[in-house]
Amino acid sequence: MDGFELDHPVFDGDNHFYEAEDAFTRHLDPALGPRVAQWCEINGRRYHVLGGRVSRAVTNPTFDPIAMPGAMYDFFRGNPDGRNPLEMLSAREPIRPAYRDPTARLATLDELGLAGCLLFPTLGMIYEEPLSHDPEAVGHLFRAFNRWLVEDWGFNVDDRIYAAPYITLADPLWARDELTWALEQGARMVVMRPAAPVTTEGRKNPFDPAFDGFWSLANDAGITVVVHAGDSGISSNGYATDGFAATFSGGWKPSIKSFAIEQAIRDYLLSIIFEGLFDRFPNLRVASVENGAQFLPDLLKKLRSTANKMPGYWKDDPVDVLRHHVWINPFWEDDVDEVAECMGPDRVVFGSDWPHIEALPDPVAYVRELKNFSADDRRKILYGNVQELLSLRPT
Numbered sequence: 001m002d003g004f005e006l007d008h009p010v011f012d013g014d015n016h017f018y019e020a021e022d023a024f025t026r027h028l029d030p031a032l033g034p035r036v037a038q039w040c041e042i043n044g045r046r047y048h049v050l051g052g053r054v055s056r057a058v059t060n061p062t063f064d065p066i067a068m069p070g071a072m073y074d075f076f077r078g079n080p081d082g083r084n085p086l087e088m089l090s091a092r093e094p095i096r097p098a099y100r101d102p103t104a105r106l107a108t109l110d111e112l113g114l115a116g117c118l119l120f121p122t123l124g125m126i127y128e129e130p131l132s133h134d135p136e137a138v139g140h141l142f143r144a145f146n147r148w149l150v151e152d153w154g155f156n157v158d159d160r161i162y163a164a165p166y167i168t169l170a171d172p173l174w175a176r177d178e179l180t181w182a183l184e185q186g187a188r189m190v191v192m193r194p195a196a197p198v199t200t201e202g203r204k205n206p207f208d209p210a211f212d213g214f215w216s217l218a219n220d221a222g223i224t225v226v227v228h229a230g231d232s233g234i235s236s237n238g239y240a241t242d243g244f245a246a247t248f249s250g251g252w253k254p255s256i257k258s259f260a261i262e263q264a265i266r267d268y269l270l271s272i273i274f275e276g277l278f279d280r281f282p283n284l285r286v287a288s289v290e291n292g293a294q295f296l297p298d299l300l301k302k303l304r305s306t307a308n309k310m311p312g313y314w315k316d317d318p319v320d321v322l323r324h325h326v327w328i329n330p331f332w333e334d335d336v337d338e339v340a341e342c343m344g345p346d347r348v349v350f351g352s353d354w355p356h357i358e359a360l361p362d363p364v365a366y367v368r369e370l371k372n373f374s375a376d377d378r379r380k381i382l383y384g385n386v387q388e389l390l391s392l393r394p395t
Contacts, residue, residue, distance in 0.1 A: 008379045009115030012363050013329050013386045014228075014289050014351025017163070018063040018099040019123050020152060024048070027151075028144040036137045036144075037127075048123070050130040051137060057126050057231070057243070063099065065092035069354050070361030076333045089357060099355060102157045109160060112354070113364045116160035118226070118386065119153065120191055120289070121145075122356070124166050125230030132198035132233065135170035142166050143178065155187040162390060164191035164226055167214070169206050170199055175214040183221055188390045190223065193230035194268035194291065206268075207275035219281035222393030229290040232264035265291035266299055269326065273303060273318045278325045283395050286326050290353055293330035296342040323347060327389060332360045336369050336381070345377040349385050 020026075024037040038049045046062055048055045060066070067089050075085045097104035109117060124145055131138045146165040149155075153163045165182045167190045169175050182190055196203045204210060218225055236242050240255045265288055278284055303318045314321070323343055329351040330339045340348050352363035360366060370378045 006367060006378070006382070007375070008383050010113065010350070010364050010367075010382045011115050011386050012112075012117040012352050012354065013287075013349040014353050015117035015119050015161075016122050016353070016356055017105075017119055017153065018066065018095065018355075019061075019121065020100055020148070021062055023123070023148045023152075024127070024141060024145055026144070027147040028140065032137075032140050035134065036131070036140045048127075050127060050141075051134055053130065055127070055130055057130075058123065061123060063122075064095040066095050066099070067092060067357050068361075069356070070359045071357040073359075073361055076331070076358060096355075100152070102153055102161055105161060106158065112362070115383070116162070117354075118189070118289070118351070118390075119161055119163040120226070120228050121149075121164075121166060125191075125193060125228055127231075128168050128170070128193060128197075129195070129231040129233045132170070135198060135200055138168050138170040139174040142168050143174075146178065146182070150185050155182070155185055162188050164189045164228075166190070167192045167225075169197035169204075169211055169214065172199070172211050172213055175211065176217055179214060179217050179221075179223075183217075183223065188223065188392065189226050189287075190218075191226040191228050191289075193232050194227045194264045194288075195230075195232035205271060205275060207272055207277045212280065215277060215281050215284065219283045220395050222283055222285075222395065224285045224287055224389045226287045226289050227265065227268060227291070229261045229265070229292075232260070234260040234264050236260070261291055262295040266295040269299060269322065270302060272326075273314075273322055274306075276314075278321050279315070283393065284325055285389060285393070287329065287349060287389055288326065289329040289349070289351060290331070291329075293328055293334045293339045293342075296328065296339060300342055327385060331358075332366055332369070337372055340373070340377070340381075345373065345380050346385060348381045349389070350382050 028036060034052060039046055040049050040054060048061055068091060072085055072088050074080065075088060098108040127141065128138055131141060149163055149165060155163050165187055167175055167178055179190060196205055236256055240257045300319055303322065307314060307318050327347050327349050328339055328343050329349040330336055332352060336348065350366055352360040352366065354363055370381060
């Protein structure tokens with residue numbers, strides 16, 4: 001392919017399911033519906049109601065019909081034809097079985113030439129923030145969601161599909177209990193959003209000692225904590241309309257909302273180093289997925305600058321600590337050479353975001369982006385690194 005042949009499998013580090021319509025309600029006490037999650041119908045279209053408020057974060061949360069995988073590929077490739085991104089989403093198709101059924105997904109992996117994938121939520125990544133005013137309701141929502149997930153998908157399908165239960169830190173005791181349950185169910189990773197959770201005491205730094213119960217268990221179990229892009233509650237401070245669905249709401253013009261994902265993960269990773277989480281828990285592994293990577297050079301500069309200004313604060317070089325404990329899945333359109341220069345090729349994970357509209361339609365085509373890498377480093381990025389993350393490494 002493009003001058004070289006792969007002699008190893010390709011494992012996709014960022015795939016998604018589209019939630020079943022009862023994903024949040026099947027295991028939710030109906031009496032909690034008005035407080036947590038319900039369905040409603042407005043002008044013939046169904047929406048979730050979260051905490052008593054209609055969520056319009058997704059145009060059609062039933063996902064039927066749905067836009068094709070990679071519908072916005074040309075936009076993220078630089079939009080050579082100068083099209084309005086909304087035009088790219090006009091074509092729809094009935095929902096495919098592979099989006100909701102593990103057996104069908106296995107067949108699709110074969111068709112795509114993939115050995116396997118990590119599987120993450122779609123709606124699940126954006127539903128914590130709308131309920132953040134009620135931390136207990138957040139716990140009810142995601143406990144129900146995770147029971148649906150293990151029931152419909154399981155956490156390991158034939159060693160090829162690894163689904164991640166969602167962890168919220170809104171309640172520190174809930175987080176530890178839920179991680180305990182996930183480990184008992186055979187989870188190889190868990191997923192959370194890059195955000196300071198809202199607890200009963202207000203927003204808290206996720207690396208505050210109040211959450212050490214969760215981080216200690218993750219450390220001791222040796223499970224990877226995936227921090228995946230979602231609704232992190234990043235404020236535009238008046239420069240743009242806030243809300244997850246607001247990026248293109250202004251029509252054909254740029255918005256700083258486009259950079260909210262980068263801000264969220266940059267602040268998260270800076271804080272994880274500033275708070276010394278890896279000093280307290282040296283066995284932790286964290287993977288940043290679908291947060292992009294353009295923020296990395298600036299992040300490393302900020303860490304080095306802080307270290308120079310505060311000599312002696314860290315016993316080890318903070319950049320080295322980051323590189324040891326953190327893996328990065330860049331956007332497929334990012335400069336992967338730059339990412340590898342920042343983190344090292346053994347900390348770069350390929351992920352296509354399939355089948356989302358931002359996805360790489362043909363995931364294996366990503367090999368073209370790795371033309372400057374050695375065969376050994378290509379294998380790490382396309383297969384080996386994610387296999388390392390999937391291996392439990394208990395203390």
